[in-house]
Amino acid sequence: MHDTMTRRQAIGIGAAGALGAMLALAGCSAGEDAHQDEGYLDFNFADDILPLGSVVVLDDGTDPEVARLIIARRPVYLQDDHIYDYAGIVWPIGLISDVASAPLENEIHLFDAEAIKGVKFIGYAAPLEATAAAELAAAGESDETALEALLPLAMEMGVIETTSNEGEAR
Secondary structure, X not given: OOOOOOHHHHHHHHHHHHHHHHHHHHHHOOOOOOOOXXXXXXXXXXXXXXXXXXXXXXXXXXXXXXXXXXXXXXXXXXXXXXXXXXXXXXXXXXXXXXXXXXXXXXXXXXXOHHHEEEEEEOOOOOHHHHHHHHHHHHHHHHOOOHHHHHHHHHXXXXXXXXXXXXXXXX
């Protein structure tokens, strides 16, 4: 019953958020070295979910620190059905693989909130983000994926339609 978006659709949605965040970061940090530790923003991980487009540094020992741009929340790793808190791509590299092919190895990083060392930029947050974040928070309490949590909102927004066969999304 659960159809998923095509890889091209998912990348398109993620790329749009990534582009917006990269443009915002370019404007906010003009002339600053991306690897320079300038401190982190305050964010309450216990109560909040980072918006798409947020930029974080993971506690993974990379030197210099490598920032990741969040492109998905509550993604499922199909190899073992593990639901992660976030998926991200390296900032400022972004997705460099052909959108019609599989991503390059290590191009998309899956990680949980506990792996985040600090937040460099908080993505765009409008009232609709609060709705999506609340749905994702509720999904976390019931082990639902982002697809299960956000499909009704996507359908309400008109970005995903249902077919006449059994109400499946396409």
